[in-house]
Amino acid sequence: MVFFPGIGKIAYEGPESKNPLAFKHYNPSETVMGKTMEEHLRFAVAYWHTFKGDGSDPFGDKNMIRPWDKYKGMDLAKARVEAAFEFFEKLDVPFFCFHDRDIAPEGDNLIETNQNLDKIVAMIKDYMRTSKVKLLWNTSNLFTHPRYVHGAATSCNADVFAYGAAQVKKSLEIAVELGAENYVFWGGREGYETLLNTDMKFELDNLARFLRMAVDYAKEIGFKGQFLIEPKPKEPTKHQYDFDAATTIAFLQTYGLKDYFKLNIEANHATLAGHTFQHELRVASIHGMLGSIDANQGDLMLGWDTDEFPTDLYVTTLAMYEILKAGGFTTGGINFDAKVRRGSFEPEDLFYAHIIGMDSYAKGLKVAAKLIEDRVIDEIIEERYSSYKSGIGLEIVNGEANFHTLEEYALQNPVIMNSSGKQERIKALINQYLFG
Ligand code: XLS
Numbered sequence: 001m002v003f004f005p006g007i008g009k010i011a012y013e014g015p016e017s018k019n020p021l022a023f024k025h026y027n028p029s030e031t032v033m034g035k036t037m038e039e040h041l042r043f044a045v046a047y048w049h050t051f052k053g054d055g056s057d058p059f060g061d062k063n064m065i066r067p068w069d070k071y072k073g074m075d076l077a078k079a080r081v082e083a084a085f086e087f088f089e090k091l092d093v094p095f096f097c098f099h100d101r102d103i104a105p106e107g108d109n110l111i112e113t114n115q116n117l118d119k120i121v122a123m124i125k126d127y128m129r130t131s132k133v134k135l136l137w138n139t140s141n142l143f144t145h146p147r148y149v150h151g152a153a154t155s156c157n158a159d160v161f162a163y164g165a166a167q168v169k170k171s172l173e174i175a176v177e178l179g180a181e182n183y184v185f186w187g188g189r190e191g192y193e194t195l196l197n198t199d200m201k202f203e204l205d206n207l208a209r210f211l212r213m214a215v216d217y218a219k220e221i222g223f224k225g226q227f228l229i230e231p232k233p234k235e236p237t238k239h240q241y242d243f244d245a246a247t248t249i250a251f252l253q254t255y256g257l258k259d260y261f262k263l264n265i266e267a268n269h270a271t272l273a274g275h276t277f278q279h280e281l282r283v284a285s286i287h288g289m290l291g292s293i294d295a296n297q298g299d300l301m302l303g304w305d306t307d308e309f310p311t312d313l314y315v316t317t318l319a320m321y322e323i324l325k326a327g328g329f330t331t332g333g334i335n336f337d338a339k340v341r342r343g344s345f346e347p348e349d350l351f352y353a354h355i356i357g358m359d360s361y362a363k364g365l366k367v368a369a370k371l372i373e374d375r376v377i378d379e380i381i382e383e384r385y386s387s388y389k390s391g392i393g394l395e396i397v398n399g400e401a402n403f404h405t406l407e408e409y410a411l412q413n414p415v416i417m418n419s420s421g422k423q424e425r426i427k428a429l430i431n432q433y434l435f436g
């Protein structure tokens with residue numbers, strides 16, 4: 001069955017095109033800094049929002065028009081796979097991502113649930129044989145089912161810890177089976193509401209135990225992909241343990257797990273944490289832990305995770321700047337963890353949404369590459385810290401200074417001159433590159 005009739009392959013038509021079903025900036029084969037756009041950006045479609053999102057919110061029932069919704073149970077799961085591969089091909093994306101429960105429904109028990117998964121995974125594998133689409137990452141949904149009410153790895157109930165482990169074990173086997181390039185841990189309900197009933201230290205110890213077991217099992221079954229942790233400060237719990245990049249890195253370091261993980265940074269989670277996306281990317285990058293990104297955007301007037309498609313060129317440019325400066329993606333990519341608005345309920349809206357997201361990142365890539373090639377920001381930073389290139393600054397950096405020599409220097413140097421940070425001048429420069 002054709003799920004998106006009337007829509008052909010989305011092609012690059014250039015910035016002047018008036019065709020809403022064409023790329024204006026994303027030109028997969030165009031070379032930027034020695035790699036094609038397709039190789040740089042490594043776009044992925046998120047199965048959950050695009051093929052399972054139904055538009056419901058706390059005030060309204062589901063309203064999305066989705067041609068596959070006429071099916072039920074396993075037939076629905078199969079129809080979604082067909083729709084998904086039709087969508088991937090038409091959009092010409094190289095990757096997709098899913099949670100275990102996105103692709104197949106739970107059965108009456110774990111055995112049945114895993115059998116359901118096996119059937120769908122076999123079907124996906126078949127599609128992957130004839131398509132160029134690959135699995136960027138998969139993950140386990142350890143948050144929707146009521147058993148995870150108190151978390152999974154950080155649940156107060158050991159039976160839940162065990163169930164979560166069994167679920168991740170199966171997901172890692174699927175990762176091997178489908179050749180996933182990464183495996184993501186997002187701590188769905190790994191957090192707490194109140195310390196009045198929570199042993200925080202014990203829960204963090206358990207989270208580390210859980211991750212250690214995952215590392216061991218991945219090694220045992222020969223999973224070669226990269227493990228990623230996705231920070232988020234709140235929602236669904238009030239205090240999520242993987243609050244932001246810095247908190248997650250400190251946790252991994254404390255438990256001796258740092259070498260086995262990188263981070264999957266989501267734009268909307270960054271802003272929920274009170275950071276810019278660029279800040280989170282930089283923190284990950286300076287620790288050598290920038291793995292992959294979930295591309296979306298929040299609404300600063302709303303306090304929750306709105307998961308909108310990314311359209312803000314300033315943000316995509318600075319994100320691509322961080323990614324290029326970090327050496328580009330290796331196993332990671334740009335996953336559209338984003339959903340169309342409730343008012344955008346027609347199937348075609350899924351295409352418009354991905355097209356603006358892909359174009360926004362493609363434009364961001366081109367501008368970021370120019371900023372790097374012209375050394376615009378590099379020169380500003382070099383100049384700003386130039387006092388450390390010679391004299392007392394160089395002595396500080398080389399470890400030749402101490403409080404005695406610094407006091408002596410300060411006593412002989414009573415007049416300190418500072419220079420302007422020129423933020424507005426720099427932003428004007430970036431605007432010139434964006435609009436130029
Ligand atoms: C939820 C998260 C989730 C992860 C994967 O806020 O973004 O979708 O990306 O479990």
Ligand code: CA
Nearest residue numbers: 230266294337
């Ligand atoms: Ca995400």
Ligand code: CA
Nearest residue numbers: 266268305307
């Ligand atoms: Ca999110």
